[in-house]
Amino acid sequence: MISVRGLRVDFDNFCAVKNLSFEVGKGHVFGLIGPNGAGKTTTMRSIIGLLEPTYGDIEVAGVNIREKPEEANRKVAFMPDFPPIYEDLRVWEFLDLFAASYYVPKSERPEIIDRYLHLVDLYEKRDAFIPGLSRGMRQRLMLAKTLIPDPEVIILDEPASGVDPHGRILLKNIFKQLSQAGKTLLVSSHILSEMSEFCTAIGIMERGKMVESGTVQDVSRRVMGHALVSLELLHPEQEELLRSVLSRDSKVGKLESLGQGRWEIGYEGEEQETADLLKKLVTSDLQIISFGRKKEALEDIFLKIGAKEVS
Numbered sequence: 001m002i003s004v005r006g007l008r009v010d011f012d013n014f015c016a017v018k019n020l021s022f023e024v025g026k027g028h029v030f031g032l033i034g035p036n037g038a039g040k041t042t043t044m045r046s047i048i049g050l051l052e053p054t055y056g057d058i059e060v061a062g063v064n065i066r067e068k069p070e071e072a073n074r075k076v077a078f079m080p081d082f083p084p085i086y087e088d089l090r091v092w093e094f095l096d097l098f099a100a101s102y103y104v105p106k107s108e109r110p111e112i113i114d115r116y117l118h119l120v121d122l123y124e125k126r127d128a129f130i131p132g133l134s135r136g137m138r139q140r141l142m143l144a145k146t147l148i149p150d151p152e153v154i155i156l157d158e159p160a161s162g163v164d165p166h167g168r169i170l171l172k173n174i175f176k177q178l179s180q181a182g183k184t185l186l187v188s189s190h191i192l193s194e195m196s197e198f199c200t201a202i203g204i205m206e207r208g209k210m211v212e213s214g215t216v217q218d219v220s221r222r223v224m225g226h227a228l229v230s231l232e233l234l235h236p237e238q239e240e241l242l243r244s245v246l247s248r249d250s251k252v253g254k255l256e257s258l259g260q261g262r263w264e265i266g267y268e269g270e271e272q273e274t275a276d277l278l279k280k281l282v283t284s285d286l287q288i289i290s291f292g293r294k295k296e297a298l299e300d301i302f303l304k305i306g307a308k309e310v311s
């Protein structure tokens with residue numbers, strides 16, 4: 001797990017991170033979201049011990065980084081947003097070099113390297129020279145390198161930047177596997193829509209402060225005040241019946257027709273209440289083709305918080 005309490009980081013007389021506290025539990029993927037200069041990289045560099053905080057307490061996998069920096073260092077791996085890379089090596093040689101620097105015995109390295117190359121879908125590029133790789137492939141190679149020491153805590157700064165849709169799906173599956181294996185992940189990104197798929201929780205940073213954090217759903221409910229439910233009627237002419245059933249549910253807010261029997265409903269209820277609403281609709285003889293809580297649009301949450309900050 002990761003625990004950050006009361007973190008402050010100053011650069012000369014500029015305060016980049018202010019009184020920041022958050023926790024990421026074992027097996028969770030926490031997404032750090034924020035505009036340029038919000039303090040995401042500074043926070044990550046502090047957690048891995050690359051920056052010394054002005055004050056605050058940080059623990060990784062239960063180890064305080066100030067008290068036991070070397071032990072903490074062994075528990076955590078970091079993938080920076082612009083990692084340096086050794087240009088004149090083949091893919092496997094690059095990983096072999098890193099495995100050697102982590103004291104992986106020579107006899108075990110080929111198997112470990114191949115395992116991680118398969119994981120990031122670069123096995124076919126095993127013998128290719130690094131300059132011939134695309135930016136997305138390099139990102140995936142760096143991810144393989146980051147995972148080789150089998151760290152408990154993995155910190156990734158903008159891992160999805162420059163990665164194509166195939167690579168992003170791959171990344172999502174890798175994060176899932178890692179969290180299922182009990183790893184703790186902290187990921188920063190500007191690609192907000194993907195963060196809601198990758199992450200079990202998010203934190204939104206603005207000017208060095210955490211302005212919101214929690215599950216995407218919790219943050220969305222707090223910021224937006226409601227969830228959106230989309231619904232499609234088989235017979236659009238059942239509109240009156242739909243309106244009448246919905247009017248009896250106090251949690252229903254704005255009702256918007258998208259045409260041809262499709263509706264969007266602002267809904268303040270929890271998930272269980274949403275399930276109860278569906279039951280009521282169906283037992284009222286409405287013919288429903290589709291019904292679902294929409295994935296909260298992180299972009300909307302982000303914009304709303306941004307608007308709140310400047311107003």
Ligand SMILES: Nc1ncnc2c1ncn2[C@@H]1O[C@H](COP(=O)(O)OP(=O)(O)OP(=O)(O)O)[C@@H](O)[C@H]1O
Pocket residue numbers: 011014016034035036037038039040041042043
């Ligand atoms: N070494 C440094 N010296 C002085 N100021 C710095 C230093 N590193 C970061 N900063 C400043 O601290 C603030 C936070 O920067 P940081 O890189 O943490 O933001 P970020 O959220 O990661 O941004 P981005 O999304 O652009 O990477 C910025 O205003 C930046 O200019």
